[in-house]
Amino acid sequence: MTMLSVTLFPVTSYSAVENQLPRLAGDTPGVTDVVYNVEPEAAREVKVSTSTQLERAIAQATAGTTIVLADGTYTGSKALLISGKHGIKNSPITIKAANRGRAILAGADVLHIVRSSHIVVEGLKITNTGTDTRSVAVQLDGSNNVQLTRNTFAVPATGKKLVWLEIKGENSSHNKIDRNDFNGKSDPAPVIASSGHGDQMSQHDVIEYNHFRNVAFSKANGNETIRLGLSKLSFSEGHNKVQYNLFENCDGDLEVVSVKSGKNDVRYNTFINNRGGLTARHGHDNSFYGNFFFGDGVKEKVLGIRIYGNDHKIYNNYMEGITGDAIILDSGRYDGGSNGKPPQYTPEDLKSHWRVYRATVVNNTIVNSKVGITVGSTNTEKKYVPTGSWIANNIVANKTGILYHEASSTDTVFKGNIGFGGTLNNASRGPSEIVTVNPALTISDGLHKLSANSPAINKAVSDSKLEQRVKVTDDMDGQLRSKTDVGADEFSNAASSRKPLKASDVGPSSS
Incomplete structure (x- = not known):
């Protein structure tokens, strides 16, 4: 032995x-x-007031060190470099402002956190504008378990492409971006760009409770507020979460949040009057649920959710005042196949719009919007229509327009949907698929919810094939579902645990 x-x-x-x-x-x-x-190291606090002191404190930092920055401005590439530094789980290396927002990182440099772990950066004001070789203000490079929390991003315009926060590098994972304020970006390139290394997406990162606002309109492509992946990472699984964020007037790109990798969750966010929407641009098996989308009904191209690729799930979303498509399963320019990874493909194929396979769109509520749920496209260049998809138990109550728009003839299964107010459908569907009935909605907490006499109560269609794809156990408010109602709202007297987010719920000062 x-x-x-x-x-x-x-x-x-x-x-x-x-x-x-x-x-x-x-x-x-x-x-x-x-x-x-x-063994956890003893906590040690180091106070600094100059860039030189900051550089020295970072160089000497070990697990448990907290570096406190006095009010003032800090510049210099070495002062803003954190390389090869490692805290441990319960004793991170922390770099924080003594007074939130009054320790300012400035100049043509990058806050560069490279090959490091268990680092916390808290309460700083980010105004540095990158370098000629690195067009990014803050970069997490090959690092894990880094937390950026309660910082204010106020990077001045340079007229050049500039990413405000980039997450990349080998073994990038488990980073947390929370309670930051990203305000007023006008330069090209994304606010947050997350990629990885080689063909592997950065994994298990969480982006939550941030306030994204006032991203200026640009005619150029590639100005997403959050870009989660790249076309070359289409086959990579991210397991990332974008949740509890507030997006207001983010007009930089029609893809406010652009998902370009697989197995990510975008949930419980609030989108208010953005020129654009949430898009599954590349990748497979992403879940989009519990989000609130609001438009004023006037601003053009305020969108909901648009998808390409395989096995995406869209449920429990609430949409109101959308002036474009609320939900669209678009046709593709390229057929990636049922398994989502063809044996042969080119870099150009990866950049294309991929055919939708097996999308699941259930228990969503769309009110007072221009177009409800669209399947397919009238664009003749997009010849690969969605296939194997389900649209079930949704409510669309728009005053005008087409409620369910089948722009292409497909094999999509419709069951248990309600439509009211506009043109029900441009194709022939029976009442078991889409029924014309007033859902009897009432205004509660500013939302159109089910009233006590709504015909949607307990009328959601149950189907084993559908439940194999997604089992909806609660509603948009976080209330448990019983027999399950049609739409995003379950009629209930229980307290709501989720509501549309306000400015006070997110950003540096939120609880």
Whole structure:
């Protein structure tokens, strides 16, 4: 019998683990396995007031160090570089403003966090504008477990392409971007651009409780507020979450949030009067649910959700005053196949609009909008129509226009939908597929919800094939569903745990 010899090596920091790992595991006689007992370091606070002091404090920082920046302006590439620094889970390295928003990063430099982990950056004002070789204000590069929290991004215009926050690099994962304010971007390029390394998307990142606002209109392509991936990452799984964010007047690109990777969740966000919407541009098996979309009914091209690719799920979304398509399963220019990864393809194929396979659109509510749910396209260049999709248990109550618009002839399954007010459909559908009935909505908390006498109550169609795709267990308010009502709202007397977000719910000052 082979005996397992285990030796405990107490070390004081993650960097110590990295330094000792090759030597201990390979050079210690009789040791067949190594267990590291990482001991938390004592918390240490370092106060700085100059760029030189900041540079020195970062260089000397270990797990548990908190660097506190006095009010003032900090510049210089070395002062803004965090490279090869590692905190540990309960003892991160923290860099924070003594007074939120009054420690300012400025100049033609980049806050560059590279090959680091368990770093917290809190309460700073970001005004630095990148360099000639790196057109980005803040960059997380090959790092993990980095948190950017309660910062104010107010980067002045340069007239050049400039990403305000980029997440990239090998082994990028588990980063958190929360409670920041991103306000007033007018330069080209995304506000947040998340990619990765090679063909692997950055994984398990969370973007939440941020306030995105006043992104200036641009005729150029590529000015998304959040870009989650790239065309070359189409086959990569992200497992990222974009949640509880408020987007207001984000007009830079028709894709306010552009998902270009797979297995991500975009949920519980509020979109207010943005010129654009949420798009699954590349990638497969993304879930879009519990979001609130509002337009004023006047501003053009205020959109909801548009998708391409395979196995996307759209449910529990509320849309009001949309002046474009509320939900569209578009036709594609390229057929990537049922499994979503063809044996042969080119870089140009990856950039194309991919055919929709097996989309699931259930329990959404659309009111007072221009177009409800659209399947297919009238664009003759988009010849690959959606296939294998389900549209079930939705409410569309628009005063004018087409409620359910089948722009192409497809094999889409319709079940249990309600339409009221405009033209029901441009194709022939029976009442078991789409029924014309007043859903008897009432205004509650500023939303069109089911009244006690609504015919939508307990009338959602149940189908085993549908539930294999997605099982809707609660509603847009976070209330549990019982027999399940049609639309995003479940009639209930229970308290709501989710509502449309306000400015006070997000950003640096939110709780």
